[in-house]
Each structure stands twice: as structure tokens, then as C-alpha cells.
Amino acid sequence: MASNPIKRRARQSFFLGFLIALVGMAVVVMFLFTRINSLNEENEKLKIVGPKVSVYTVTKDIEAGDVITIDDLQSATMQLSVGQSPIDVKNYISPDIFYGYDEETEEEYEITYTSKVKILEGTVVTLSMLQEGGVRNDERLVEYGMIVLPTQLINGDYIDVRLRQSNGTETIVLAKKKVEQCTSNSVWMKMTEDEILTMNSAIVDAYLVAGSQLRATVYTNPLMQDATEETYPVNMDVLEQITYNPNILTEAKSALIEKWRVAHDGQSGFSDFQAKRNEINASVTGTQEERIGKIEEGYGTEATDISTMREEYVSSLEGTGMVGATSY
Numbered sequence: 347m348a349s350n351p352i353k354r355r356a357r358q359s360f361f362l363g364f365l366i367a368l369v370g371m372a373v374v375v376m377f378l379f380t381r382i383n384s385l386n387e388e389n390e391k392l393k394i395v396g397p398k399v400s401v402y403t404v405t406k407d408i409e410a411g412d413v414i415t416i417d418d419l420q421s422a423t424m425q426l427s428v429g430q431s432p433i434d435v436k437n438y439i440s441p442d443i444f445y446g447y448d449e450e451t452e453e454e455y456e457i458t459y460t461s462k463v464k465i466l467e468g469t470v471v472t473l474s475m476l477q478e479g480g481v482r483n484d485e486r487l488v489e490y491g492m493i494v495l496p497t498q499l500i501n502g503d504y505i506d507v508r509l510r511q512s513n514g515t516e517t518i519v520l521a522k523k524k525v526e527q528c529t530s531n532s533v534w535m536k537m538t539e540d541e542i543l544t545m546n547s548a549i550v551d552a553y554l555v556a557g558s559q560l561r562a563t564v565y566t567n568p569l570m571q572d573a574t575e576e577t578y579p580v581n582m583d584v585l586e587q588i589t590y591n592p593n594i595l596t597e598a599k600s601a602l603i604e605k606w607r608v609a610h611d612g613q614s615g616f617s618d619f620q621a622k623r624n625e626i627n628a629s630v631t632g633t634q635e636e637r638i639g640k641i642e643e644g645y646g647t648e649a650t651d652i653s654t655m656r657e658e659y660v661s662s663l664e665g666t667g668m669v670g671a672t673s674y
């Protein structure tokens with residue numbers, strides 16, 4: 347007896363649908379099986395760890411500029427995983443960095459460090475975060491209004507101050523200085539006596555040499571970037587003042603004189619600093635009277651700008667008791 351064509355088509359549709367479903371299930375099962383194997387392999391890799399590194403963390407929050415001591419540190423262990431790229435092991439600090447050894451006297455001496463950045467409690471400390479030396483007796487907070495500042499400069503940035511000349515050359519006057527505070531056109535920095543004198547020399551050069559200006563450039567990652575090398579040669583008058591200034595620390599004075607002193611002998615010839623000094627001097631034009639006029643004009647403009655900003659600042663503090671006469 348002939349089968350019902352309607353039933354036959356129904357059976358065929360059923361088998362076809364079943365076959366499609368079966369193939370779909372097989373694809374899903376294969377995908378899940380592959381994915382599970384992949385996850386298992388990743389888990390196995392995570393179980394394999396790299397070496398342990400001995401480090402030191404801070405026991406409290408350390409503000410930028412604060413002195414850091416051995417008492418602020420505690421030992422810890424950092425577990426590295428396979429494939430992880432750790433910071434150079436030499437960059438991790440140990441208590442040994444706080445002690446030096448004088449070979450001449452055969453005696454140990456203590457070394458002071460201050461923090462370049464804010465370090466939160468529990469953070470692993472590296473040498474990149476620290477700078478040698480504590481707060482110096484000759485350190486002062488100084489405001490400058492003649493430096494061309496970057497548009498997006500903010501408090502806490504680190505900058506180089508550069509003297510740019512009309513021929514496109516630049517010399518580094520100050521390297522990696524922290525911006526303590528800034529406004530639209532002035533900046534405050536902590537300066538030592540030798541740095542103040544160096545800036546004084548650079549300011550005069552900027553006023554005298556046509557087409558030159560003092561500019562600030564910002565470090566993109568001050569935590570990891572070293573300071574650039576200072577290449578600006580002070581003028582001879584400032585060098586003499588540095589030589590005999592009692593307010594400049596002896597070790598700083600020796601380093602500056604060695605770096606900037608006119609060096610001319612049979613072996614070395616003129617130093618790079620003297621060659622640059624000669625280039626700057628050659629760019630100065632005009633009579634002595636005209637030069638003094640340029641300097642006076644530059645100082646006058648700076649004084650006017652700072653006076654205007656000071657008035658705005660004092661106005662903003664009116665009624666707070668932070669400015670104005672105080673009655674006792």
C-alpha cells in the first residue's frame with residue numbers, strides 16, 4: 347500500500363531537523379571542549395610562578411620632599427610570575443643605601459634620602475622614587491615670572507628650565523625641578539643658593555641676547571626619568587660670587603666650580619661650558635647703556651606682572667585673615 351505523501355514529508359522534515367540539531371549540538375560540544383582545554387592550560391600556566399624578590403615597602407604615607415629613613419621601611423617579598431618583567435633588581439632599595447664608606451678615613455657615614463613623589467603605605471620603594479640628600483639650609487622658595495610655561499603645567503609637575511637662543515640651540519639651566527605652585531605665567535620652585543645665582547645669570551642672558559627666552563619643559567614620567575644634565579654656563583661675575591659665597595654648601599660649591607671654571611690647558615682645551623659661554627657673550631649686542639636698559643626693561647615687566655598677580659591673589663584672600671594687618 348502506498349504511503350501517505352504528507353506523512354512521508356513530515357518524517358523527512360523530522361529527520362532533517364533532527365540531523366541539523368545533532369550537527370549543531372556537535373559544534374557546540376566541540377567549541378566547549380576546546381574552550382575548556384584552553385582555560386585549563388591557562389590555569390596551569392598561572393600555577394607556575396617565577397622567583398621571589400626581596401623588597402622593602404613603606405610603613406606609612408610619605409609625601410613628596412619628605413626625608414625617608416630606615417625606620418620608615420619594612421622588608422617584604424614580591425612573588426613574580428613566569429613572563430612577568432620585573433623592574434631591574436638593582437633598582438629595589440635595601441637598608442645598605444643609607445650608609446656610605448669613606449675609603450680615606452675608613453669610616454662609615456649616613457646618607458639621607460628624600461622622596462621625589464608621594465609614596466603610599468605598603469608601596470614597594472625603588473631608587474627611582476628617591477633622591478639623595480635632605481633639605482638644605484640654603485633652600486628657599488622662589489617665584490619666577492619670566493619663564494615661558496607649558497599650557498598644561500600644574501602644581502607638582504617636574505620641569506627643566508632651558509635657555510633657548512635665536513639660532514635654535516638650548517642649554518639646560520635647571521634640571522628636574524618640582525613646581526611647588528604655578529599661575530598662568532609664574533612658577534614657584536625650591537631653590538638652593540647656587541641655583542638662585544645660576545638662574546640670575548640665565549635671566550640676564552635672556553634679557554640681553556635678542557631672540558632668546560627661558561622656557562620650561564615637563565617630564566612625562568618623573569618617577570622613572572632621570573634628571574637631564576645641566577649644560578648652562580654662568581657668567582664670570584656669577585662664578586666669582588659662587589666661589590666666595592659663604593651661603594653655598596662646600597660640596598656644592600666645589601662641584602660647580604669644577605664644572606664651570608674656565609678650563610684651558612694643553613690637554614683639554616676650552617671646556618664645552620666655556621665654548622657655550624663665549625657663544626652667548628658673542629650674541630650680546632649694543633652699548634653698555636643699551637644693555638642695562640634691556641635688563642631694566644625685563645625686570646620692570648616681570649615686576650609689573652607679579653604685582654598684578656599679587657593683587658589678584660590678595661583680593662581672593664580678603665577676609666580670611668591670611669593677609670593684611672594683624673592685631674594682637
